[in-house]
Amino acid sequence: MIRKLAIRPTYRIRESRVDFIFTVINNIFLLSIFFVILYPLVYVVSASVSDPNAVAAGKVWLWPVGFTTKAYQRIFEYSRIWTGYANSLFYATVGTFVNVSMTVLAAYPLSRKDLFGKNPLLFLFVFSMMFSGGLIPFYIVVKQLGLYDTRWALIIPQALSVWNMIIAITYFRTSLPHELLEAAQLDGCGDIQYLFRVVLPLSKPIIAVLSLFYAVGHWNQFFTALIFLANKDLFPLQLILRDILVANTVDPSLYEDAKTMAAKAGMRELLKFALIVVASVPVLAIYPFVQKYFVKGLMIGAIKG
């Protein structure tokens, strides 16, 4: 108890009446924001495992009513979802690997102060962030290269994000002591060897952050798939989700065994809630484990920005 008091700043002990009222109001404010953010997420999960009739009648408010996993069973039996899942997994893993490799390849040399021509090269990258030829020329170029309607259309044209590259440059510049490079050079270590044997092992936090940003980006990507893919077998999950959630074209085979029109409609809505959960769980499940890195990465970005 004594020790606890000792570390507390003095002003905590002499909290005035005004401060007490303020703290109470502030906590209520934060608690309400907390619930406003959390509530839609909880509702979706609850609705997805509730009896469709209860959802339609407005009986579900917070907790599931008439628990059922029917919607999930249907979704897991539906092959298009599985194809989409597998495709998204492919785009996320291969794409992230390509992204992180390209980012390190670009960021490390540009982080070296002794690189001749560093500033013009950096400008070349940064300028592409500020100005672009626009969607149509980009589309034509991708098509001319024969990437249209192939898996690579979702990976190669987005192989690098300049913004993430700047975060990586900032990390390399601030976190790697210059003496390390000098010592390695004295021992006859070349730049490529130095990158792989010294820089990469010391850069796990930034690689984790980059992987998270890129992987989430790939998993949630919709636009590139929309413009570059025509073959349904290559569609990532988000495109299939769009058909069901937004365009409201639910495959009738998923709910046709329901007896009445109302039951069919109810089942269709239930499927949507379950689908939202199924699509978001992978990303939200990884997030708590990488949260530490995530905040760190944003801070690195914040220093520069």
Place this chain on the structure above:
Amino acid sequence: MASIHTSENTASKKPKIIDHAYIWRKIRLSWELYALLALPVVWLLVFQYYPMYGAQIAFRDFLPGDSMWHAKWVGLANFERFFKSVMFVNLIRNTLVLSLYSLAVGFPIPIIFALSLNQLRPGFFKQTVQMVSYAPYFISTVVLVGMLLQFLALRQGPINLLFQALGGSPIHFMGNADMFPSIYVWSGVWQYTGFNTVIYLAALSTVDPALHEAAVMDGANRLHRIWYIDLPGILPTAITLLILNMGQVINVGFEKVFLMQNPLNTAVSEVISTYVYKVGLIGGITNYSYAAAIGLFNSIIGLVLLITANYLLKRITHTSLW
């Protein structure tokens, strides 16, 4: 190493003379770094700069199947057509309404949230609130719009069910064009407030605690300290972000607007990016050149705004983007 250092010193003493031999030696010595850079630079040239060069189809009459460089040159005809079309004013207005509304709401809310969160002592409550507030950031745009449609649905949406339970009549949210900007902006607030708070929390963590202690000695309460210490502490960050966002007002992202569009709201929901997509890539008659002209117009305005924003930033905060 040693020899490089000495030559560097002599070079810096005589900056006017360009020592080619020295430069070549320097480049040769770090060839490995250039080798590493080669792949990203090739990618950059192919996927960023080649399309910029290809943007010249905006000045041509390009038909699918043509060669990009040999189509008939028509000068500014595509731009003139766009400026004279009814869509021009519409698109600009819709784009600005969405981005300025987003800015007006999305700029102050993360600041308030960060100041408020900063008042909490580190612990379970603070950590939980922060973690939950970041979560929506990870939800995809498709899922977000899917959730919006479910929640705001006319018949079975929980919000309308609540209205009916309270004795009101259901509202057709997604069918009402007037509500489109608000739905767009406030769902964005739900999704990004937590994420946008991080940068302010980072700035607040650099505020010297001695300032707070001194203020307490002088009898300042928490509100005083927020107003006179915390707020000035994050003001440079806030101004920087505000100006940068002002430089982006012409760019409204494609995905969310596109997914929220329906025949009842296109009058207010058609923005430049969605229109370029529709004119250029879908529909029976795709008009590459006309769409490219609109896209190029957008890019140029964007660049001008960004340069202006950076100029203002330099004048006001003495920091700069480049």
